[in-house]
Every structure is written in structure tokens, then in C-alpha cells.
Amino acid sequence: MRRFVLAAMLMVLSAPAIAVDPSEMLPDPKQEERAQDLGKGLRCMVCQSESIEDSNADLAKDLRIIVRERIAKGETDDQVRKFVVDRYGDYVLLKPPFKASTLILWVGPFVLLLAGIVAVFGFYRRRGTAAPAQPAPLTPEEKRRLDALLKDGQ
Amino acid sequence: MIAEIGHFALILALAVALLQATLPLIGAQRGDPVWMGLSGPTSVAQMVLVTVSFAALTHAYVTSDFSVLNVAQNSHTDKPMLYKVAGVWGNHEGSLLLWITILAVFGCAVTAFGRNLPPGLKARALAVQAIITVGFLLFILFTSNPFERLDPAPMNGNGLNPLLQDPGLAFHPPMLYLGYVGFSMAFSFAIAALIEGRVDAAWARWVRPWTLAAWVFLTGGIVLGSWWAYYELGWGGWWYWDPVENASFMPWLAGTALLHSAVVVEKRDALKAWTIFLAITAFGLSLLGTFLVRSGVITSVHAFASDPTRGVFILALLVVAIGGSFTLFAFRAPNLKTGGLFSPVSREGALLLNNVLMATGAGTVLLGTLYPLFADALDLGKVSVGPPFFNSVFVPLMVPMVLAMAVGPLMSWKRGDLAGVLGRLKIAIGLSLVITAATWFLQGGSAGPWWAAGGMGLAAWLLLGTLVDLAERVRLFKAPLSDSLARAGRLPRSYWGMMLAHGGLALFIAGATASSAWKVEAVQSQKIGEAITVSGYTFTLKEVKDVPGANYLATEGIFEVTKDGKFFAEMRPAKRVYRQPPRPTTEAAIEGTFLGDVYAVIGDKDVVSGGYVTRLYFNPLVPWMWVGTLFMVLGGLTSLTDRRHRIGAPTRARAVAQAAKA
Numbered sequence: 043m044r045r046f047v048l049a050a051m052l053m054v055l056s057a058p059a060i061a062v063d064p065s066e067m068l069p070d071p072k073q074e075e076r077a078q079d080l081g082k083g084l085r086c087m088v089c090q091s092e093s094i095e096d097s098n099a100d101l102a103k104d105l106r107i108i109v110r111e112r113i114a115k116g117e118t119d120d121q122v123r124k125f126v127v128d129r130y131g132d133y134v135l136l137k138p139p140f141k142a143s144t145l146i147l148w149v150g151p152f153v154l155l156l157a158g159i160v161a162v163f164g165f166y167r168r169r170g171t172a173a174p175a176q177p178a179p180l181t182p183e184e185k186r187r188l189d190a191l192l193k194d195g196q
Numbered sequence: 197m198i199a200e201i202g203h204f205a206l207i208l209a210l211a212v213a214l215l216q217a218t219l220p221l222i223g224a225q226r227g228d229p230v231w232m233g234l235s236g237p238t239s240v241a242q243m244v245l246v247t248v249s250f251a252a253l254t255h256a257y258v259t260s261d262f263s264v265l266n267v268a269q270n271s272h273t274d275k276p277m278l279y280k281v282a283g284v285w286g287n288h289e290g291s292l293l294l295w296i297t298i299l300a301v302f303g304c305a306v307t308a309f310g311r312n313l314p315p316g317l318k319a320r321a322l323a324v325q326a327i328i329t330v331g332f333l334l335f336i337l338f339t340s341n342p343f344e345r346l347d348p349a350p351m352n353g354n355g356l357n358p359l360l361q362d363p364g365l366a367f368h369p370p371m372l373y374l375g376y377v378g379f380s381m382a383f384s385f386a387i388a389a390l391i392e393g394r395v396d397a398a399w400a401r402w403v404r405p406w407t408l409a410a411w412v413f414l415t416g417g418i419v420l421g422s423w424w425a426y427y428e429l430g431w432g433g434w435w436y437w438d439p440v441e442n443a444s445f446m447p448w449l450a451g452t453a454l455l456h457s458a459v460v461v462e463k464r465d466a467l468k469a470w471t472i473f474l475a476i477t478a479f480g481l482s483l484l485g486t487f488l489v490r491s492g493v494i495t496s497v498h499a500f501a502s503d504p505t506r507g508v509f510i511l512a513l514l515v516v517a518i519g520g521s522f523t524l525f526a527f528r529a530p531n532l533k534t535g536g537l538f539s540p541v542s543r544e545g546a547l548l549l550n551n552v553l554m555a556t557g558a559g560t561v562l563l564g565t566l567y568p569l570f571a572d573a574l575d576l577g578k579v580s581v582g583p584p585f586f587n588s589v590f591v592p593l594m595v596p597m598v599l600a601m602a603v604g605p606l607m608s609w610k611r612g613d614l615a616g617v618l619g620r621l622k623i624a625i626g627l628s629l630v631i632t633a634a635t636w637f638l639q640g641g642s643a644g645p646w647w648a649a650g651g652m653g654l655a656a657w658l659l660l661g662t663l664v665d666l667a668e669r670v671r672l673f674k675a676p677l678s679d680s681l682a683r684a685g686r687l688p689r690s691y692w693g694m695m696l697a698h699g700g701l702a703l704f705i706a707g708a709t710a711s712s713a714w715k716v717e718a719v720q721s722q723k724i725g726e727a728i729t730v731s732g733y734t735f736t737l738k739e740v741k742d743v744p745g746a747n748y749l750a751t752e753g754i755f756e757v758t759k760d761g762k763f764f765a766e767m768r769p770a771k772r773v774y775r776q777p778p779r780p781t782t783e784a785a786i787e788g789t790f791l792g793d794v795y796a797v798i799g800d801k802d803v804v805s806g807g808y809v810t811r812l813y814f815n816p817l818v819p820w821m822w823v824g825t826l827f828m829v830l831g832g833l834t835s836l837t838d839r840r841h842r843i844g845a846p847t848r849a850r851a852v853a854q855a856a857k858a
Contacts, residue, residue, distance in 0.1 A: 064721045064802070064809060085580045091438045093582070096431055136582025143576040147567045151560040151589050158552040166540050183227075187314070 066103070068110050077110050080119055084109070084126060085134050093136060199264050202252025203343040206293075209245035209300075210333040212238050216303075216326035220319035224391075232315050235322035236307045242329065243304035250284075250297040253342050257284050263349035266290060266342045272355035272776045274747035282366035283356050288490050289342035291369060295486065296332045298370075298377040299325065302406075306381070313402060320388035321381075328380060331513050339506045355776035358748065364424035371417030372444055376482035378410020379451055382458075383479035386472045387521055390528040395472060400462035403475070405841045407458060411451050412832035418444050419825040430782035430797040432715060432813045434821070435708075437586040442565040443485035449558035450478035453551045460544050464609060465535025467548065469525075472532070474551070476525060480518040481558065487514065488565070542612040546604030553597040560590050598654050598705065601698060602661025606668075620668065624660035631656040644713055651709030659702035666695055693835025700827025707821030710792070716814040723807035731814035733794050734758045735767075740798070740808055748774040750783070753798035753808060757787070769798045792816035 068074040078095055084105060086097035094102040094109075105126070112122040126134055138144045180188065216238035223231025253266070257280050262268040270287045271280055285294040303325045310318050336342070359365075385403050389395045421441070426434040435441065454474040460467045487510045538544040564581045571579045602624065606617045618625070632653030639648055667673070669691075670683040716731040727736040736756045743750045750770040757764045767785035774781070787794040792815050799809035 064719055065804070067719065083582075083584055085582060090440075091436065091580070091582055096433070096436075131578065133578040133580055136580050137584030137588070138579045138581055143571065144567075144579060147563060147579070147581065147585075148589075150563045151556060151593070154559045154563075155552070155556045155593070158556055162540075162548060162552055169534070169537055184314070191312070 063103070066106055066110060068114060073113050074110075076119060077106070077113050080109055080113075080122060081106055083123075083136050085136050087130060087134060091136075198252050198255050199261065199343045199345065202249040202256075203341065205245045205249040205252070206333060206337060206343075209242055209249065209296075210330065210337065212241045212245060213326045213329040213333060216242060217323050217330055221323040224316045224319040224323075227316075229315065232319035235319045238326070239300075239303040239307045239322050242326070243300040246293075246297050246300040250293055253290060253293060254281060254284050256343075257281060260353065261349075262351075262353050263345055263347065264342075265344040265346040268346050268350050268353045270356055271353040272747070273352055274776060275356060275361070276746050278363065278366055279356055279361045282360075285369045285373075286356055286360055289336065289340045291373070291490065292332065292336050292340055293342055294370060295373050295377060296329055296336070298373050299329055299332070299380060302377055302381055303329070310402070314398075316392060317385070317388050317399070320391055321384040324384040324387045325380060328384075328517070331517065335506075335509050335513060339509055352776070355747075355774070357777070358772065358774035358779050358781045359428065361774070361781075362424060362428055364420050364428070368417055368420045368424060371413050371420055373417075373486075375410050375412075375414025375417055375444075375451075376447060376479075376486060378406060378413055379447060379454075379475075379479040379482050381406035381410065382454060382475040383521070386475035387524065390472060390521075390524050393528060393531050395461065395468040395532055397462050397465060400458045400471070401840070404455070404458045404462060405836055407451065407455050407475075407478075408832055408836055411448075411455055412829055412836070414444065414448050414451060415825065415832065416829050418448060419822070419829070423822060426818070427784050427786055428781065430784045430811070432711075432717070432784075432795055432811075432815050434711070434818070437564075437583045439565050440489050442561050443488045446558050446561050446565070447478055447481040447485055449554050449561065450474060450481050453554035453558070454478050456547045456554075457551050460547055464538065464544055466538060466544060467551075468532045468534070469529040470548075470551065472529060473525060474555070476518075476521045477555075477558070480514075480521070481562070483514060483517055536610070538609070539611045541607070541614050543604060543607045543609045545612070546600055546607055549600050550597055550604065553593055553600075557590055557593050557597075560593065561586065564589070595650075595654065598658050598701075601701075602658050605662070605665045605694065605698070621661055621664055624657060624664050627660055628653045628657040639714065648709055648713035651713070652706060655702045655706035655709065658705065659699055662695060662698045662702065688838055688840070690835045690838040690840065693831040693833075693838070696831030696834060697828045698831075700824040700831060703820045703824030703827065705824075707817040707819070707824060710817035711815050711821065714816045716816075718812045720810060721802040721805045721807040722810045723805065726807065728810070728812055730812045732759055733764060733812075733814065735796060735810070735812050737808065737810065740801075743770070745772065747776065748772040751798070753796075753810065755785070755796055757794060757796075765794070767794070767796045769796045771798055771800070788819045790819070793818045 068077060081095040082093045084094045086092045086094045086099055086102035086105070088099050088101050089097050092102075094105045109122055109126070112125060117125075123135075132139055138147060140148050216235060219231050220233075220235035220238075223229070223234065253264075255261075256264045256267050257271055258277070260267065260271060260273045260280070262271075266287060266289050267283075270290075271283045275283070283290070285291045303322060306313075306318065306322055306325070382403050385399065389399055418441075421444070422434045425436070426432070454471065454477075457467050457471040457474055461471050491507060491510050536544075564585055567581050568579050571577060602621065603614075603617055606620060607614075632649045635652040636649040666684075669687060670680040672680050675683070718728055718730045720728060722728060722735075722737050724737055724739065727734050729735075734757065736758070737753060738756050739754045741752055741754075743752045750772045752768050752770040755767040755769070757767055765787045767787060769785035770783040772781045772783060773779070782797050782799070785796045793813075795813040795815055797811040797813075799811070801808055
């Protein structure tokens with residue numbers, strides 16, 4: 043069931059062989075490594091949630107080539123990323139930037155953790171003062187079942 | 197005809213479910229044993245009817261009855277039988293039918309095994325199960341009928357997506373669903389307990405094995421999917437933080453937390469409201485997971501809106517199920533009596549810490565998965581939340597949890613002694629620090645990623661901490677070996693289960709860290725006879741030939757792989773092109789070794805150079821991941837066979853007594 047949607051999307055796309063093609067790769071292994079690291083953070087715009095490095099789509103291939111061209115020209119990682127974001131928007135970044143519209147996303151987990159810790163502290167403080175509750179007495183029905191069970195075991 | 201029987205059985209099942217959802221509930225409220233007793237026969241009838249329906253659809257697939265729309269859209273006569281059967285649940289309608297079939301089987305299991313349950317609790321729990329069934333049946337009958345006919349029937353079907361024609365993926369959905377639906381047991385019993393206003397050790401004792409069974413299936417299902425991605429997608433990756441993956445991971449996190457807090461309810465009569473909350477959450481996330489994947493909402497909010505009937509129905513179902521139960525929880529939970537007291541530093545305290553971190557983890561994954569949808573719906577712009585987000589937020593949350601995991605089992609209940617426990621763990625502390633330092637040294641310091649050494653140290657800490665606990669319990673090296681073995685034999689199976697699961701997680705962490713940090717990859721155009729060396733393994737491409745399959749044509753590359761000049765293996769990765777629908781898939785060749793997987797993929801012919809595009813990998817410690825997760829599943833199964841779950845069956849005692857009399 044997992045990746046069914048991705049699979050459905052692949053039906054629409056023509057899928058040429060496998061993601062990165064050797065002909066795209068930069069001759070300098072250092073630069074190629076940088077390109078791959080960069081590419082892993084860039085979304086293939088027509089796929090479900092694949093990076094351009096993982097995707098077979100033509101659009102991802104184009105973007106991979108753009109990234110490599112820019113790197114070969116001597117641009118820094120930030121310059122390349124900015125170039126791509128200026129064209130495609132934040133949507134292309136798999137790690138969303140920290141800004142007003144993503145505040146909840148980035149702060150949310152810490153708020154959750156904090157809330158959890160506060161709740162646990164509150165729990166211990168309340169528990170410290172409260173006396174342990176006595177178990178409720180058995181109802182007649184439960185008494186009957188208990189007797190039946192005890193008889194059973196004999 | 198058979199398809200109509202299936203359809204009709206579903207309608208009858210709806211009628212029965214309506215009875216089962218109402219009468220026992222009223223009966224339990226009035227204390228009427230006859231009405232309460234109706235939950236038994238209705239749950240059996242339910243199971244029979246839904247199974248008939250499922251069998252009818254399976255029959256349509258097996259016989260390739262293309263007058264049924266669903267079969268025509270998703271099957272083909274050329275498909276091997278396994279994938280004809282798997283095709284039943286490889287689509288929206290059929291997977292929902294599988295879902296309620298499993299639900300009905302679980303309901304029937306309550307009737308079959310729950311003879312000694314308090315009648316009120318049983319009646320109410322079964323009624324809640326029936327309410328879920330009603331919701332799903334309405335959804336299927338009104339928006340997703342799998343038995344719809346097609347006239348005139350086509351000569352052949354559209355076929356199943358070749359990516360899914362794989363044994364791993366054939367069994368992946370049923371496993372996941374067994375997990376999802378398994379949590380409905382904990383959910384139904386939680387709602388029943390809220391209605392009754394009491395949760396006690398007996399409740400936890402009943403709920404725990406079902407939760408454990410669900411957890412085992414869900415773990416297995418997720419691993420199967422991950423394993424499939426690893427060998428089928430051909431990139432050497434195994435987890436992508438894809439929304440569809442997250443959909444199954446969230447209930448797993450909540451379910452794991454539930455498993456641990458239910459222990460505290462059973463043993464110490466504490467954390468009741470929290471356990472109920474987790475039971476609702478685990479099932480709520482299972483529902484969400486099912487629908488996230490099935491509704492297409494993940495692909496885009498607009499795809500969801502383009503089919504409003506299904507979308508609105510799904511939203512309504514989620515709101516009623518999750519909203520309704522949390523409302524009930526808000527009203528009734530404060531009445532749950534709190535039981536045993538414990539200090540923050542204790543076994544309970546450690547379990548609670550685990551729960552807070554697990555729940556935060558589940559919340560984080562939920563936030564990251566749904567955020568793009570909310571942002572899109574609220575016009576905040578399109579956002580992508582991908583692996584870099586989850587890796588930088590989720591993974592750090594799990595670090596303190598794993599640190600505490602080694603300590604928790606050594607703590608005593610009620611009031612623990614942290615300094616004492618750390619003292620007992622000093623060997624583990626020392627060795628894991630050594631392993632951390634050694635890893636750092638071996639990877640060449642900052643030449644590798646900075647977190648890799650920490651990850652390996654963490655894995656070592658968890659494994660050693662777990663082993664120290666075991667060694668102490670059997671008094672290893674402190675008592676004669678025979679005495680230690682006898683002690684080991686007497687340890688409860690649930691303890692062995694925990695050992696296996698925690699130790700398995702340690703292996704998994706090691707594998708996940710190593711494969712993410714030190715994967716070696718070579719992508720090139722390789723000519724016949726050319727040799728490429730990756731991580732000490734030399735791959736020589738010997739031959740490339742066409743091999744016909746059942747419903748595809750494979751292009752197979754034959755590699756001779758040598759290590760240090762000696763023959764290591766012959767590897768045959770392939771690329772398949774299916775006939776219907778015509779699409780290529782990659783079949784990676786994998787040779788596992790103790791230290792990692794040797795992994796080869798072959799692609800298209802390179803027209804320019806005359807060679808073939810090949811991707812060759814060394815994926816370090818990946819087998820540790822699969823073995824580790826296998827241990828986790830085995831741990832769950834071992835714990836399920838614990839004596840605790842087998843004793844106290846009055847029916848058996850009665851049978852024995854009668855046999856003695858005769």
C-alpha cells in the first residue's frame with residue numbers, strides 16, 4: 043500500500059531507466075559529491091516526495107543538469123540553491139525554510155515536547171499530594187462471577 | 197452472479213452491524229443479559245457475511261471476471277496467480293473490503309476468546325467495533341463499491357502496476373491492515389471502559405495481547421514495505437519519509453507507546469487515562485493512515501477535492517470517530533480512579549518518559565506529514581516537508597529515548613535508584629564510549645558524518661544495557677553456569693520478548709546509522725568485460741541477455757564479483773519491461789555479508805559508448821537492520837506466548853474437570 047500513490051504517479055510519467063545517468067555526472071568527484079548533496083535536498087517537482095537525485099522524471103533530470111552546470115561554473119551551494127528557489131519557490135526545498143508560514147512546523151515539535159514535560163511534571167506534583175484511591179468495591183454481579191470463577195478453580 | 201452475492205452479503209452485513217452497534221449497547225446500559233448476549237451471534241454473522249463478500253471479490257479476480265469494473269481496472273489474465281489474488285487488495289475498493297474483513301475477524305475473536313470477559317465490557321466493546329464497521333460499510337457501499345459491473349465486459353483488464361508485482365508487496369497491505377485493525381481492539385475496549393467509567397488490571401490484561409499482536413503485524417508490515425523499497429526501487433535507500441510511509445509509522449509510534457503504558461496499568465494500576473488516550477490515538481492514527489493513503493489527499497488537496505463524495509465521507513468518518521472518542525474521553529477520563537503511586541525515578545517513570553518522547557515523535561511525524569496539506573488549504577503557499585526535516589527533528593527526539601531504554605528495565609518499580617542503576621551499567625557505559633571513539637577513529641574523524649559515531653555508540657549502549665540486565669537476572673559469572681541457565685529458563689517469556697525487541701532495535705540503529713553514513717556508490721556506463729571496484733568488491737560485467745518472464749521481458753546483466761582476487765559471487769540484476777501495463781521495473785541483485793550488502797543494478801544500454809548504465813553499491817550493515825527488525829517481531833511473538841496470556845481460561849479447566857469425571 044505504501045508508495046501506491048507514487049506508483050500511480052509513475053504510471054503517468056514515462057520512466058527512463060534509473061535516476062542519475064553517468065553522462066550527467068561531473069568529472070570532478072568533489073563537485074559531483076556537492077551536487078549530489080544539494081540534489082538530495084531539492085524536490086522533484088512532479089513526483090510525490092522524491093528528491094531530484096532519486097527521481098526518474100525528465101524534470102528532475104533537467105534540474106540535476108542545471109545544478110551541475112552551476113557548480114561547474116564555480117557557484118557556491120547557497121547560490122545554486124537560491125537560483126533554484128527563485129525559479130520554483132520554496133516548494134522545491136525538501137527542508138522547508140524557517141519563516142512565518144512554517145513557524146508552526148518548526149516550533150511545533152518543541153512545543154509538543156515542552157507540553158509533554160510540563161504535563162508530566164504537573165502529574166507528579168498532583169500525585170505527590172493525592173492519596174492513592176481505594177479500589178471500588180465489587181458490584182453484586184462481579185461478586186457472583188468471582189464466586190463462580192473460584193468454584194471453577196476447585 | 198457471484199459478484200452480486202458479494203454485494204448482497206455486504207448489505208446484509210450492514211444490517212447486522214447496525215443491530216450489533218445498538219442492541220448490546222442498550223442492553224449493557226440496562227443490565228439486560230439477553231440484549232448484551234446479542235453481541236456474540238451478531239459478531240459471528242458479521243464475520244461470515246463479510247468473508248463471503250471478500251471471497252466473492254477474490255473469486256472474480258481469480259477467474260478474471262472482467263465484467264466486474266474493479267477487476268477490469270486492476271487485473272489481467274497474464275498475471276501470475278499470486279498477483280491476481282494480491283490484486284484484490286491492490287486498489288482502493290478491495291483494500292477497504294480487506295480492512296473490514298479483518299475487523300470482522302477480530303470482532304469474532306472477541307466472542308470466541310472473550311468468554312471470561314465481564315459481559316458489560318464485552319457487549320460494549322463489540323458494539324463499538326460494530327459502529328466502526330457501520331462507518332466503513334456505508335463508505336464502501338455508497339462510494340467505493342468493488343462489485344460494480346461493467347457492460348460490455350472488456351476482453352482483458354488493465355493490469356496491476358508492475359512495481360507492485362512483487363512477493364514483498366503482495367503481503368505488505370494485509371500485514372499493515374492486521375496492525376491497523378488490531379489497534380481497533382484496544383480502541384473499542386478503551387471506549388467501552390470510558391462508558392463504564394473504570395479501567396483496571398483485568399482490562400489491561402485483556403487489551404495487552406491484542407495490542408501486542410497488532411504491533412507485531414504493523415512492525416512486520418512496515419519492514420516488508422521498507423525492504424521492498426530497498427530491493428525494488430533500486431537506489432539502495434530503505435526509508436524516504438514519504439507521506440505514505442509516515443501514514444503507517446505514526447500508528448506504530450503510538451502503538452509502541454500504548455504497549456508500554458498498558459504494562460503500567462496492568463502491573464501498577466497507574467497511568468490509566470493516559471493509556472486510554474493512547475489507545476484512542478493509536479487507532480485514530482490508523483484510521484488517518486488508511487485514509488491518507490486511500491483518498492489521494494497526499495498527492496494534492498485538489499485531487500482530494502476533485503472527488504468530493506469520497507473526500508467528504510472520509511472527513512466525516514474521521515471527525516466522528518476521532519472527535520467523538522476524544523470528546524467522550526474529555527468527559528469521562530477525569531473519573532478514572534488513579535491507582536499506584538510512583539516516583540519520577542522508577543520503572544513507571546522511565547516508561548512514562550518513553551511515552552512522552554514517543555508521543556512527541558508521533559506528533560512530529562503527523563505535523564510534518566499534514567503540514568503541506570494545511571499550508572496548501574490555507575493558502576500559505578506550497579511547502580515540501582521531506583527527509584531533511586524529519587531527520588533533523590525526529591531523530592534527536594529518539595536519542596534520549598534510546599538512552600533511557602537501556603536504563604528503564606534495570607529500574608525497580610515505584611522508586612528506583614538512578615545512581616545505583618548507572619553503577620550497574622558502568623561496563624556498558626565504558627564500552628559504548630570506546631565504541632563511539634573507535635567509530636570516530638575508523639571513519640577518519642571528520643571525514644565521515646559527525647553523527648555516525650554517536651549513532652553507533654547509542655546502538656552499543658542499548659544492546660549492552662539490555663545484555664547487562666539479562667546477565668544480572670541470570671546471575672551470569674556470579675553463580676555456576678548451570679544455575680544461570682536454569683534461571684534463564686525460568687525467566688518469563690514476556691521478558692525474553694522485551695530482550696529480543698530492545699536488542700533488535702539496537703541492531704536496527706547500528707544498521708540504519710552505518711548505511712546512512714557510509715554507503716559507497718558507483719554509477720557509470722560499463723562495457724562488457726569492464727571491471728569496476730566498489731569498497732573492495734570488483735564487479736566485472738560478463739554478459740547481458742534477454743530473459744522472458746511470465747508477463748514481462750527481462751534484460752539481465754551477469755556480473756562476476758571478486759574480492760581480493762577471489763571469487764565472491766555471480767550477481768544477476770535485471771531490468772524488466774512488463775507487457776500490461778507496459779512499464780519498466782528494476783530488480784536489484786543483492787548479496788548479503790556480515791558487514792553489509794553488495795548491491796548491483798543494471799539500467800539501459802548507453803547508445804554513445806555501447807556499455808550499460810550500472811549502479812553498484814556497498815551498503816554497510818543493512819542486513820543488521822533487517823535482522824534487528826526480525827528480532828523485534830520475534831520478540832513480540834515470544835511475549836505473546838507468555839504464560840500470563842494462557843492461564844485463567846475457565847473453559848479449559850471445565851473441560852478437564854468433565855474429562856476427569858467421565
